[in-house]
Amino acid sequence: MAENSTRTAYTADTLLAVTVRVFNERGYDGTSMEDLSRAAGISKSSIYHHVRGKEELLRLAVGRALDALFAILEEPAAVTGRPVDRLEHVVRRTAEVLIDELPYVTLLLRVRGNTATEEWALERRRDFDHRVAELVKAAAAEGELRPDVEPRLATRLLFGMINSIAEWYRPGSRTADGVAEAVVHLAFDGLRAEP
Amino acid sequence: MAENSTRTAYTADTLLAVTVRVFNERGYDGTSMEDLSRAAGISKSSIYHHVRGKEELLRLAVGRALDALFAILEEPAAVTGRPVDRLEHVVRRTAEVLIDELPYVTLLLRVRGNTATEEWALERRRDFDHRVAELVKAAAAEGELRPDVEPRLATRLLFGMINSIAEWYRPGSRTADGVAEAVVHLAFDGLRAEP
Numbered sequence: 593m594a595e596n597s598t599r600t601a602y603t604a605d606t607l608l609a610v611t612v613r614v615f616n617e618r619g620y621d622g623t624s625m626e627d628l629s630r631a632a633g634i635s636k637s638s639i640y641h642h643v644r645g646k647e648e649l650l651r652l653a654v655g656r657a658l659d660a661l662f663a664i665l666e667e668p669a670a671v672t673g674r675p676v677d678r679l680e681h682v683v684r685r686t687a688e689v690l691i692d693e694l695p696y697v698t699l700l701l702r703v704r705g706n707t708a709t710e711e712w713a714l715e716r717r718r719d720f721d722h723r724v725a726e727l728v729k730a731a732a733a734e735g736e737l738r739p740d741v742e743p744r745l746a747t748r749l750l751f752g753m754i755n756s757i758a759e760w761y762r763p764g765s766r767t768a769d770g771v772a773e774a775v776v777h778l779a780f781d782g783l784r785a786e787p
Numbered sequence: 788m789a790e791n792s793t794r795t796a797y798t799a800d801t802l803l804a805v806t807v808r809v810f811n812e813r814g815y816d817g818t819s820m821e822d823l824s825r826a827a828g829i830s831k832s833s834i835y836h837h838v839r840g841k842e843e844l845l846r847l848a849v850g851r852a853l854d855a856l857f858a859i860l861e862e863p864a865a866v867t868g869r870p871v872d873r874l875e876h877v878v879r880r881t882a883e884v885l886i887d888e889l890p891y892v893t894l895l896l897r898v899r900g901n902t903a904t905e906e907w908a909l910e911r912r913r914d915f916d917h918r919v920a921e922l923v924k925a926a927a928a929e930g931e932l933r934p935d936v937e938p939r940l941a942t943r944l945l946f947g948m949i950n951s952i953a954e955w956y957r958p959g960s961r962t963a964d965g966v967a968e969a970v971v972h973l974a975f976d977g978l979r980a981e982p
Contacts, residue, residue: 735980736979737978737979737980738972738976738979739980740968740972741972741973745961745966746969746978748955749951749970749973750978751951752947752950752951752954753944753947753951754947755947755951756943756944756946756950756951757943757947759947771940773935774936774937774941774944775944777933778936778941778944778973778974779973779977779978780978780979781933781979782973782975782977783932783936783941783945783974783975784871784931784932784933784975785930785932785933
């Protein structure tokens with residue numbers, strides 16, 4: 593019994609990993625259950641044993657990325673301290689999570705919203721962005737951020753920089769915390785050397 | 788005669804503007820000459836009077852973006868002075884050109900390289916990125932950039948931030964130089980207020 597549920601859990605995790613890879617390669621719309629069955633090396637009926645269909649797989653995959661991102665906002669360093677320090681923590685951890693969960697976050701960033709699940713994912717992603725924007729605003733209100741970059745624009749540029757990592761990062765090339773550290777240096781202190 | 792060539796030039800420019808809009812909406816692969824004819828309100832044979840086909844329209848469109856980007860590198864402030872100041876100029880102007888030529892640069896950023904023209908565009912884009920990377924390296928070598936962000940990573944993050952503007956910028960929302968100024972502040976001096 594225990595052995596069987598371990599095997600089931602293993603299959604479900606593997607299936608999700610394969611699914612995300614195929615979705616990222618072919619696009620969600622361009623992927624059939626047949627494609628997933630072939631890529632995972634299991635029958636379609638075995639897949640249906642785990643999930644109701646393609647859309648549930650998408651929900652599980654982007655859900656994993658979203659859960660990891662929202663968990664950041666509950667970390668102690670994200671909820672206590674000066675807003676600018678909380679923001680710095682969230683920016684660093686968002687870059688780290690993006691790299692640690694690269695295929696899942698990549699898929700999330702490509703969601704465009706044609707199905708109910710995609711709408712839901714977009715909505716939760718907007719919600720996360722909004723929570724970070726609130727932190728930027730709070731830090732600006734405290735005078736902790738430079739006054740000549742408008743908070744909403746600062747938030748967009750921060751996410752632009754962080755999300756772009758998904759386009760070039762390849763596992764093994766650099767460590768997640770090395771990249772995250774560079775993002776924090778650039779974002780908060782700028783590239784210019786101290787005079 | 789003069790009137791006729793004015794009209795021809797007008798038609799070619801309009802055709803290009805319509806083409807870029809349709810390519811950005813449907814994707815280059817998903818656009819037919821029929822789609823372009825309908826969107827431009829002229830016959831296919833009129834289009835063939837201007838260009839040989841879809842791929843030439845793509846070349847003209849991304850060529851316009853590439854020419855505007857490469858022209859930045861020839862501007863006086865990009866070729867003389869300290870590397871960090873030249874880099875700052877290039878970063879500011881790249882953001883401005885992205886906004887001024889938004890549909891053309893958006894199309895360029897989406898090119899994936901399935902045809903000879905797409906390969907050519909990707910190659911020129913890599914070439915531009917490389918020229919900027921050289922400037923980052925020169926500024927780092929002069930000690931003008933902070934030593935704890937590796938130049939190649941700094942270049943990627945800079946382009947990540949700048950290119951992301953194409954995803955959210957809507958004409959009329961902000962001015963090109965307002966956004967470019969914010970990019971420069973964030974990139975060179977960071978968001979943190981002076982202590």
